[in-house]
Amino acid sequence: MESSEVERVFRECSGRAVATLARRFGDLSLAEEMVQEAFIQALEHWPREGLPASPPGWIITTARRAALDRVRREASRDERQKQSLRLYGPEESEPLDEGPMLDDELRLMFTCCHPALAPSAQVALTLRLIAGLETREIARAFLVPEATMAQRLVRAKNKIRDANIPYRIPPSEELPARLRWVLAVIYFVFNEGYVSSAGTELGRTDLVNEALRLARHLVELMPEEHETVGLLALLLLIEARRPARTAPDGTLVPLGEQDRSLWDPKLIAEGQALVRRCLVANQPGPYQIQAAINAVHADARRAEDTAWEQIVALYDQLLVFTPTPVVALNRAVAVAELRSPSEALTLVEQLGLEPYYLFHAVRADLLARVGRLSEAASAYERAGTLTANQAELKLIERRHHELLARARVLAH
Amino acid sequence: MNQYLLSVHMVEGAAPPSPEVMQKMFADVDAFNQVLQKSGAWIFAGGLQPVTSATVVRIKEGEVLFTDGPFSEAKEQIGGFWVIKAKDLDEALKWAAGATRACGAPVEVRPFQEPAP
Numbered sequence: 001m002e003s004s005e006v007e008r009v010f011r012e013c014s015g016r017a018v019a020t021l022a023r024r025f026g027d028l029s030l031a032e033e034m035v036q037e038a039f040i041q042a043l044e045h046w047p048r049e050g051l052p053a054s055p056p057g058w059i060i061t062t063a064r065r066a067a068l069d070r071v072r073r074e075a076s077r078d079e080r081q082k083q084s085l086r087l088y089g090p091e092e093s094e095p096l097d098e099g100p101m102l103d104d105e106l107r108l109m110f111t112c113c114h115p116a117l118a119p120s121a122q123v124a125l126t127l128r129l130i131a132g133l134e135t136r137e138i139a140r141a142f143l144v145p146e147a148t149m150a151q152r153l154v155r156a157k158n159k160i161r162d163a164n165i166p167y168r169i170p171p172s173e174e175l176p177a178r179l180r181w182v183l184a185v186i187y188f189v190f191n192e193g194y195v196s197s198a199g200t201e202l203g204r205t206d207l208v209n210e211a212l213r214l215a216r217h218l219v220e221l222m223p224e225e226h227e228t229v230g231l232l233a234l235l236l237l238i239e240a241r242r243p244a245r246t247a248p249d250g251t252l253v254p255l256g257e258q259d260r261s262l263w264d265p266k267l268i269a270e271g272q273a274l275v276r277r278c279l280v281a282n283q284p285g286p287y288q289i290q291a292a293i294n295a296v297h298a299d300a301r302r303a304e305d306t307a308w309e310q311i312v313a314l315y316d317q318l319l320v321f322t323p324t325p326v327v328a329l330n331r332a333v334a335v336a337e338l339r340s341p342s343e344a345l346t347l348v349e350q351l352g353l354e355p356y357y358l359f360h361a362v363r364a365d366l367l368a369r370v371g372r373l374s375e376a377a378s379a380y381e382r383a384g385t386l387t388a389n390q391a392e393l394k395l396i397e398r399r400h401h402e403l404l405a406r407a408r409v410l411a412h
Numbered sequence: 413m414n415q416y417l418l419s420v421h422m423v424e425g426a427a428p429p430s431p432e433v434m435q436k437m438f439a440d441v442d443a444f445n446q447v448l449q450k451s452g453a454w455i456f457a458g459g460l461q462p463v464t465s466a467t468v469v470r471i472k473e474g475e476v477l478f479t480d481g482p483f484s485e486a487k488e489q490i491g492g493f494w495v496i497k498a499k500d501l502d503e504a505l506k507w508a509a510g511a512t513r514a515c516g517a518p519v520e521v522r523p524f525q526e527p528a529p
Contacts, residue, residue: 116501116521163523164414166500 001047009046010039013056014132015217019104020060022167025067028111028157032129034070038063105130106221107167113182114165121156122185128153131210141207142192179222183231183287186214190235194242195389211235226281229274230288236271237294240264251394256303268298286321289314308338325351326358333362341369357386361396364403373407413497413528415455416504418511419520422491424463429516437516444514448496453507455528459492491517497528 014035021031038059052058112125127133127141139149159165170178193207215232222228244258253259275295278288293314300306315331328351336344345366353359364379380400387393428434448454463482470477482489494511498504504521512519 114501116505163501163504163521166502170502 001051003043003047006043006046009051009055010042010059011132013059014039015108015130016056016102016105017059017063018129018132019108021063021067022108022111023104024064025071026167028129028160030067030070031063032157034063034067035059037066102221103169105217106169109182109218109221110169110178111160111165111167113178113185114160115178115181116163116165117156117159119185119188121152121159122181123188124149124152125156126185126214127189127210131214133210137206175225176227179225179227182218183227186211186218187231187235187287189214190238194238208239212239226278226283227285227287230278230285230291233271233274233278233291234287234294236267236274237291237298240267240271240298246391249394250391251398252391254395255297258303260301260303263298271295272298284317284321286318289318289321293318306337308334312338325353326356329353329356329359329362332366336366336369341366345370355386357383357392357396359383360386361392361399364396364399368399368403368406373403373410376403377407413499414504415524415526415528416496416498416501416507417520417522417524418494418496418504418508419490419522420492420511420515421488421518421520423487424489425487433516437514440514440516444510447510448494448507453496453498453503455495455497457492457494460490463489495524 017035017038018028018031021034022028025031041062042059046052109126109130112129113122117125124138124142127138128135133141135150135153136146139146142149169175189207190211193209193211212232212235215228215235218225218228219232240263241255241258243264244260244262245253247253271291272295275288275291278284278291293311296307296310296314311334312331315327315334318327319331329348332344332347332351335347345363348359348363348366351359360379360383364376364383367373367376367379377400380396380403384393384396384400387396429437445454445457448457466482468479468481468483470479492515494507496504496507498507501521501523504523508519508521
């Protein structure tokens with residue numbers, strides 16, 4: 001067994017192990033360290049002795065033993081650990097039951113994504129403790145020095161301990177509000193990976209895979225939460241378009257111009273099945289609606305076959321849940337297709353999205369389509385100054401050049 | 413049980429609200445305090461005079477030194493506070509939500525080092 005294989009199996013179950021130990025010892029840092037310790041032992045034992053029958057069971061048992069040793073050795077350690085030792089007794093061995101372990105993981109997710117923690121800390125904690133990524137890897141993915149990320153993690157763990165952020169699944173009346181934070185963290189991780197993957201930075205696609213893994217896992221843990229299912233469907237349907245999303249030279253290819261034969265049919269099928277599951281449940285929410293919008297796009301073999309009427313109707317529904325100018329901008333893009341660019345332009349002009357590059361890019365496209373070319377040109381210029389993403393920049397530059405060429409033809 | 417400080421942050425020198433608004437605020441805070449006391453979460457609370465009434469005391473070269481005015485020159489100052497008992501941060505945050513609703517100013521929640529007596 002290769003050490004990379006050990007690492008892969010280990011990462012799969014490290015979140016569960018940290019979660020179980022955190023409940024057992026009431027100390028997140030201890031849980032994390034001891035699971036790390038178990039990893040070192042796994043690197044030594046597994047290649048020699050083969051994979052244990054239950055890798056999570058092996059890790060939890062090994063980490064728990066290490067934790068008990070540590071607690072015994074450091075008798076002066078903090079009161080909570082001693083209490084926990086008294087509570088459970090040092091010799092007691094808990095049966096490794098799947099059910100409670102899954103609950104532990106959910107508890108850990110809700111703790112990592114607690115709204116009293118800064119969003120950047122929520123993301124870092126989730127990737128470190130649930131996804132089992134190394135601090136070094138998380139730092140690289142977010143383009144910050146490792147020391148900065150390490151400090152962010154320590155500060156967050158200290159706040160959890162000092163402020164006594166509870167380690168539990170929120171009661172049902174609080175669950176929807178709290179679940180939104182968990183979903184937002186996963187969606188953020190996905191977007192960070194997805195948006196940047198079109199640019200020049202490498203290695204950040206890992207974030208997309210981590211987000212998909214977390215979303216899949218959350219659906220396993222909470223199959224009855226439709227927004228969770230909606231989020232997974234949304235991520236799958238967006239990810240399905242990745243191969244068509246950038247031209248060989250790295251230019252972003254807009255949805256309407258993508259080569260749809262490059263879309264991943266397996267991911268689409270999986271995403272659409274989940275969207276259907278949500279439709280049957282009929283308890284819509286923002287992620288489910290966004291997934292449905294992407295499912296409608298996936299249905300169209302050619303861009304001109306898109307059911308724009310359905311898409312505009314879904315955006316209307318989305319606006320009820322999230323009445324933001326960004327959603328209104330996306331709706332306007334669909335209105336341009338369903339009705340007319342001039343109608344869409346009227347809608348766009350009302351949105352106060354001055355600092356957002358896409359606002360200017362959409363406005364420029366619409367102005368060009370209604371023949372207001374010089375205004376379109378300055379809108380493209382404005383858009384170009386507002387994004388640093390290479391793929392987006394290249395698309396804007398290309399559109400700008402096409403526009404100038406068209407203007408020259410008209411002038412002759 | 414843990415102890416938390418809920419401090420009320422106010423902008424010093426900001427125009428005071430109208431008498432009607434003040435009246436309602438006092439009534440709301442009173443009502444909130446009663447709920448807090450009945451629940452057993454109440455430890456202590458109080459409203460503070462403006463920072464212009466504050467004095468900073470420090471030791472300089474072995475001498476006690478008094479300085480007129482607040483320690484921090486910040487515009488936002490603590491206008492009052494509650495000290496409460498709660499089993500965890502979620503419970504403390506719930507009380508803080510009630511507190512900010514009653515007093516109409518942002519409330520900072522900060523854990524004590526010591527558990528509740």
